[in-house]
Amino acid sequence: MSLIELVIAVALIAVVGAGMAAMLMGIWNGQSTATAVTEATTRGSTAANMLERAVRGAVAIHSDGTTLRVRTAYADERRCQGFSDADGVLRFAQGSGALPAVSSWPVFYGGPTETVFALSGTSVDYTLDFRGSAKETGAAVVLEGTVSARVTALEPGGAPCW
Numbered sequence: 001m002s003l004i005e006l007v008i009a010v011a012l013i014a015v016v017g018a019g020m021a022a023m024l025m026g027i028w029n030g031q032s033t034a035t036a037v038t039e040a041t042t043r044g045s046t047a048a049n050m051l052e053r054a055v056r057g058a059v060a061i062h063s064d065g066t067t068l069r070v071r072t073a074y075a076d077e078r079r080c081q082g083f084s085d086a087d088g089v090l091r092f093a094q095g096s097g098a099l100p101a102v103s104s105w106p107v108f109y110g111g112p113t114e115t116v117f118a119l120s121g122t123s124v125d126y127t128l129d130f131r132g133s134a135k136e137t138g139a140a141v142v143l144e145g146t147v148s149a150r151v152t153a154l155e156p157g158g159a160p161c162w
Helices: 003-056
Strands: 058-063 067-072 080-084 090-095 107-109 113-120 123-131 140-148
Touching (some): 003 058, 003 090, 003 107, 003 123, 003 140, 058 113
Antiparallel strands (some): 067 080, 080 090, 090 107, 113 123
């Protein structure tokens, strides 16, 4: 092999190697985003199901926009349920009596979230915006819906839940 052929071969190998590296990085990033979206979708669907189940069984509901408290007809630890995004993480609590301060509720989803609850009569409009991770702001999953309590009129007050 002459020197010119050797230089051309090395340059060709370098170009092919760089192309393969770029392709592998693209696959890696795509898989990372897909994993983040799957995680956010799973968490969001679980949260929406829990929220809808609580509201359907509600006899009293209170919302301030970022925190939703529900008193259900259940006579067990699901009697009082709360959902909150007051501090940028989704928190969920339940108990048979009054729920503690929101800041002490267990974190249901620790990634960035943006949650809105709007109460209208016996219905709750909700928006759950989940992100796969703090680094991947493009991996957002937004779930919106309206759920109504089975009762035709909610009871005033929320004792013993709030």
